[in-house]
Amino acid sequence: MNTPDNVCAPAPVQRASNQANGELVYAIGKIQPSFPTLNLEKQYEAAALSIKANPDEFYKVFSYQVTADNQPDLTYRPFLYLAQQATWVLTINLVDSYVLIPDTPTQLDALIDTTNHLQDDYVMNGRLVGFDMPNSRADYMLPTVKVKHLINSADISIPVLADGQPANRQLALPALKPTTGLSGQDRAGNYFKSHFYQIVVGSDQQLLLEDVQAIYVQVQDTEPTRQVYEFILSSSDRSRYACNIDVTNQYPFVSSRLAPFAKSN
Incomplete structure (x- = not known):
């Protein structure tokens, strides 16, 4: 299948150095823990050694459980504090881009779970x-x-x-690089990339396009109180389809499903 050769989409990642606090972020990258002090790093190494874990088996160390004395039904994680004090870095396009801190204990567990799949994108x-x-x-x-x-x-x-085949066997994922996901367009672009196959399959379980030759992104200003971006996809047979992605709030979503595109006068 063809991949885009004229993609007007978010540029490769750049460091976000001048952004205001509270800005929404929707990013794609790999997550890796490290330790901010040599003392904490040595404590981790000692913990790994004590349970016969390899130094890169973060999940095994952070999730290690023991049973409390005289309370066989009560377990706790003695090395959880290492995960709590670790520095969690999100790397985008091989560039360290964000330090991540969990919003809740559930999100700390989610960060710990990523160490079971260090090569996966999140x-x-x-x-x-x-x-x-x-x-x-x-x-x-x-x-x-x-x-x-x-x-x-x-x-x-x-x-x-x-026909029983997964969509990714019939249509190649466009070659879009993840961005820092700070601007509205970049968040929309990352959502488009991560949910591409859900976007391009119609309700009849058919692909709406056979290939994607180019992607154009523009602000959709018909709703002035919302942050909406229109994605226009062109295929080799010159057909064009468009969808809208709304990034006004914390969670982006497709506000207008992919449909044939007709430019308005």
Whole structure:
């Protein structure tokens, strides 16, 4: 299948250095824990050694459980504090882009779960809250995001077509690079990339396009109180389809499903 050769979409990732606190973030990247001090790093190494875990088995260490004395039904995680004090970094296009902090204990568990799949890409939905040092021995700071929701990209369902084949076997994913996901257009672009196959399959379980040659993105200003972006997809047979993605609030969504595009006068 053809991939786009004329994509007018969000540019490759850049560091977000001048963004205001509270700004919404919707980004895609890999997540890796590290330790801000040598002392904490040594504590982690000792913990891993004590349970015969390899140094890169973060999940095994952070999730390790023991039973309380005389209370066989009560377990606790003695090394959970290491995950709580770790620095969680989201890397986009091989660039360290954000320090992540969990919004709730549930999101801390979600961060810990990512260490079971360190090579997978994750969709991170959150809010910018400031800046932090990814490591006390580093000489640069990264934007800090409070994580509201994490999704493993591999867990985003790919629709099965009417012929029984998954959509990704019939249509190539456009070659769009993830962005920092701070601007409205970048958040819309990341949502489009992560939910592409759900967008291009119609209610009859058929692909709406056979290929994607180009993508054009523009602001949809028909709703002035909303942040909506229109994605126009062109295929090799010169057909064009468009959909709208609304990024006004924390969670982006498709506000207008993909349909044949007719330019208004």
